[in-house]
Amino acid sequence: MCGIFGSIMKKGTAAPVIHAGLKRLEYRGYDSVGQATIDDGKLFIKKDAGKIDDVHRLLDLDAMPGMIGIGHTRWATHGAPYKVNAHPHTDCAEEVAVVHNGIIESFAELKAELEAHGHVFKSKTDTEVVPHLVEEGLKNGLSLAEAVREAAKRLDGSYALAVVSTREPDKIVCARKESPLVVGINEGEVYCASDIPAFLPLTKKALIIEDGELVVLNGGSSYEIRKLSDWSVVPREPEVVDWNPEMAEKQGYPHFMLKEIYEQADTLRNTLRLQNQFLDLMTEFLDRAGEVFLVACGTSYHACLAASYMFSKLAFLATHPIIASEFIEQHGRSVNIDSTILFVSQSGETADTLAALEHARLRAATVLGLTNVIASTLTRLARVYVCQQSGPAIGVAATKTFTSQLSVLAQLALRLAKKRGKVSHVEIEFLEKKLEHIPEFAETILKTQSDKITGLAQKYSKSQCFFYLGRGISSATASEGRLKLMEISYVPSIAYPAGESKHGPISLIEPGFPVVFICPKDETHRAVVSNIMEMKARGASIIVVCEEGDDEIKRYADDFIEVPKGIPEILSPILYVIPMQLFAYYMALERGLNPDMPRNLAKSVTVK
């Protein structure tokens, strides 16, 4: 997730307007910043690694000539957050400058092809293929818009692009596929951006650019939208947006937590575009390991717990999921050169996780990392790391980062299964296909279940305690559902593998005690039905998260939340947790609490 901004001014220079726009987009990433302007037929670029304010102090981003320009604030995915990888990227002749939000999956092949044609690359980014492709188009006599169209046709993956060129110095050409792109129309001025709030102080007139569209911005607030596919012109008038500044920051959502819950279809799509070579390398290390530990805290630990089922069921690999703060006590002495440890941390800075990592390094173990923050301590210390690409997470309660972690871990488990030949190709292909559809399923849940969950929060808001139960991989989902409820709405909650509940915790049950069952239609279904009956017989109020149309379960439930049919067991936590996130959120609201500011908690826990 990065932020892009461009502007064509009526009077005055574009640079300060771009700089201010990027500041409003900084929530989308802050690894590096850069701007390109055109003046008198020449391209000017300023860029560097670091947060916008720091780079501005060094370079003065406002002091650039020209009434037209583009800018970028980066959340690193391909290429470390160094100056050379900061956007804008340029072609060989320094005539074309490009900013990009998204991931170009086909960049390695395209780069090789372009290099074979003599193009020289400066960065390690996926984006840099775009200016070189545009350069090819311009060399072949195409207009800038046509050259961007031809380039876009070659790109697999996602993009919101803004392109300027000294060849047509009065235009910005933008294109979109799966990454957000909006245009702002002002008196005699026009802007492009990753979101509406970026230009909201300047204009309330916004034009949404759809997937598969290209838009040419000209001076004097004029624009032309075309379909990338058949080049037909798309007539569209701007809409007037009425958001206040606070709503704008949260994109119209009342809280960051809700915004991040709703971002999950997009963030899950991003996790399907990881760099293969790092996943393969990690798979190699896991395959060779004498023993494997999965180490993390909080929500990330629950992802590890789920992953231990994935690795075992798909790749026949036993792994030990361990809470980071217990790792040294529990396994400190046995860890050795044959141990491989995958540390999972959204922030990459959690003190307990890093302490365990330090210990593992001292014992010569192989350290792998899964994180959301490139350049975090975890990425610097891991032998190999994978970036989960969820974009900046602001809500204290981890939501989108959990489902992204699960998606990456499922991909690793699938790769390992393939490598080890433990599961048939048919099954692997089936699971890969399902994984591709997970973002759509997430969208369906968010669209169809939200009202119902709001109602359940109203009904149960006064409950004093909750049970969360699930079997198999769903016990990890139950643990995460419990954590969300507890940390946001302060309702004491207990999670157990459902089979274990009768070994003690069941004594808590009295009439009306709410018990949430995570109950996908997998191998555990029958046993979970028995557990439901045990609880029901003692008067518990049963809330189930089940598969759509699972009438058997619904018969026993007081309340149910439905998840689309046909989700394979190993992928189920990714979707079954979403209703739990929403439930925690609405419970907090019902109880008069601010879900973005849970007491005593911090986003990143950097003390042991």
Ligand code: M6R
């Ligand atoms: O950044 P990390 O993934 O290492 O953070 C781990 C936990 O501190 C974090 O998941 C915490 O439990 C969240 N509050 C959960 O919502």
